[in-house]
Amino acid sequence: MPLDTSAPLLKDLINPAALTRVAALFGELSPGFDRRRFMAAASAGLDDLSILQRVHRVAESLALALPGRYADQLGLVVEAGPRLSGAFLNMALGDFVATYGLADPTRSLKALRRLTPYGTAEFAVRPFLRQDLAGTLRTLQGWTEDRNEHVRRLASEGCRPRLPWSFRLDALVADPTPLAPLLRSLRQDSSLYVRRSVANSLNDVTKDHADWVFDHVADWELDHAHCAWIVKHALRSQIKKGDPRALRLIGASDGAEVAIDDLSISPSQVALGGEVEIAFELRSLAPVDQRLVVDYVVHYVKKNGSPSPKVFKLKTVSLAAGSTLPIRIRRALRNFSTRVHYAGDHRVDVMVNGQRMASGGFTLTV
Incomplete structure (x- = not known):
């Protein structure tokens, strides 16, 4: 029997058994909860829905089955947070707040703050930002001082201009200036979870306003390890491009006086489920020491046969x-x-300080 290399579908994490658990929990929390109505609404056409559609369906079904008005329902939703297992099910609680709580932002944002440790509310906070950017950012600014790293991370992650799986925050794509105080407040955060989010927020901004990011971090304390980490990861796209400003900020040399010797990519033909080894020697051609950022690019074959390059970090070396x-x-x-492989010839490039130095390849069979 051939090896099954397919990944389980994300959408199957919200399945009939999971819905039954949700119904049982809310039945315990409230005798007025209509389990039958919830199960009927949540289960209808489930097979045809993606994971985020299922998340939203759970939120809609809760609104149908919970007794009382929004404020009453919200109390039960928040109470369910720590008792509901499963990140996507918890995201459905945040989706409920985002869908039905926009008219009551003060109460709703407090609820998201309480829910986010159990299932990230990064998607749920965005409709509030779109509705009232300045007011919601003031609330998020306060969260940057919260003791809980999940809340501090939500402050940064929720206002990413280009958050994956969510709509763009067009106002921040056009002008990221309102983000500056919030990101600055988190520049030395003790939590890697938070620092990664700050870096991702800044990296989002580099896609539209790279100069703004360089100006924003110009006076950050790069001798502080947490600041330096954020800046390096925030500028990863610019580093991969070999932007001299980014290379200087991470202490790398401008340009790269090197040669790539004996590049080997083996095996030359590999079946899906296997692996390839990329090996080479990096040889200095310079009369002085160099600090170099070494990456590699795999040009994956898309379904239509065209290449789709993906840059991978390799190492920074002296x-x-x-x-x-x-x-x-x-x-x-x-x-x-997040990635499905297709058969064909895959080119591999070795990059040093954003410059392509050597290329090879392998053939993938599926």
Whole structure:
């Protein structure tokens, strides 16, 4: 029997058994909860819905089955947060707030603050930002000082201009200036979870306003490890492009006086589920030491046969004048929910400080 390399579907995380758990929990919380109505509404056409559509369906079904007005229902939804297992089911609680609570932002945002530790409310807070950017940002600014890292992370993640799986915040895509105080407040956060979000927020901004990001971080304390980490990851797209400003900020050399020797990509033909090894020697051509950012690019084959390049970080190295450094990495070729592989010839580029230095390839069979 051939190896099954397919990944489980995300949407199946909200299934009939999960819906039954939701109904049982809310039945315990409120004798007025209509379990039968919830199950009928939540289950209808479930097979045809994506994971985010299922999240929204749960929220809609809760609104139908919970007794009372929004304020009464909201209390039960918040009470369910710590007792409901499953990140996507908890996201449905946030979706309920976003769908039915826009007319009561003060109460609703307090609820999202309480819910986010159990299932991120990053998607749920965005309709409030779209409705009242300045007012919601004031609330998020207060969250940057919260003791809970999930709440601080929500402050940054929720207002990312281009958050994946969500709509763009067009006002912040056009002008990220309102984000500046919030991101600055988190620049030395002790939590990696929060710092990664701050870096992702800034990286979003680089797609439209790279100059703004360079200006914004110009006076950050780069001798502080947390600040330096955020800046490096925030500018990863610019680093991959070899932007001299980004390279200087992370202490890398402008340009790269190097050669790539003995590039080997093996095996030359690999089946889905296997892996390839990329190996080469990085040789200095400079009379002085260099600090270099080494990446590699895999040009994945899309369904229509065209290439889709994906840059992977390899390492940042200090290369002494005239020296040689062997580098080796293995890359798995398995299907994930975020990437499906297709058969064909895949080019691999070795990049140093954003410059393509050597290329090879392999053939993937499916």
